[in-house]
Amino acid sequence: MAINSIAEIEDFVRKESGIFPGKKINPSTTIEDDLHITGDDAIEFMEKFFDKFEVDYSSFDFQRYFNGEGFNPFKLLLLPFPSFRRKFQQEAEKVPLTLGMLAKAVELKKWDAEKIEQHQLN
Template sequence: MPKQYEKVIGFIASETGYSEDKILIKTRLYHDVGLDGDEAEEFIEAFAEAFNVDMKGFEFYRYFNKEGLDSLALLGSLFKTKRDQKPLDEITVEMLEQAALRKRWNA
């Protein structure tokens, strides 16, 4: 197991409380670990700082939901079905490892 991979796994476990034993190369932050909203935003900021990763171009709302709902979003959500909602893209441990190695987000 490469050193950077181990560091990323340790970081995810320490920041989220998710068991290191359950974190694999294909583990997804939103879908598996359950990161979302403000917690996800704080995690991404901490990841960028810890691994010195340039996150320019990172589109938060591609991967995570917004924290809470404003009144317009709440009204809109009443009339939308699951089919109307765009599924979130995945961020995997492998993607984080690659960003840590390259020192920039490139997904």
């Protein structure tokens, strides 16, 4: 990864997310939780990211990192049923996607979840 790639990614994130210029972001900043990019906005954000940085996204699993658009209160009614509760818990247990992970994808030039997520743990 080039020395300035994280800076380029930070510039891209600032431009695409519209975050306040003075807000601190770093490699551990999460796209969904910290920057509040979710649902359709997250799809558009990731499409622009893959295009701009020429990252092969053929193995990218959107559902692994992002929740869907909005909140469905009817899901709460299904929680007493074990099969629905397991599905609801799986939906809630997303891998937090960070700027550092985006930088690793740029370095690899492809989305390799195992390498990218392992890099985040180091």
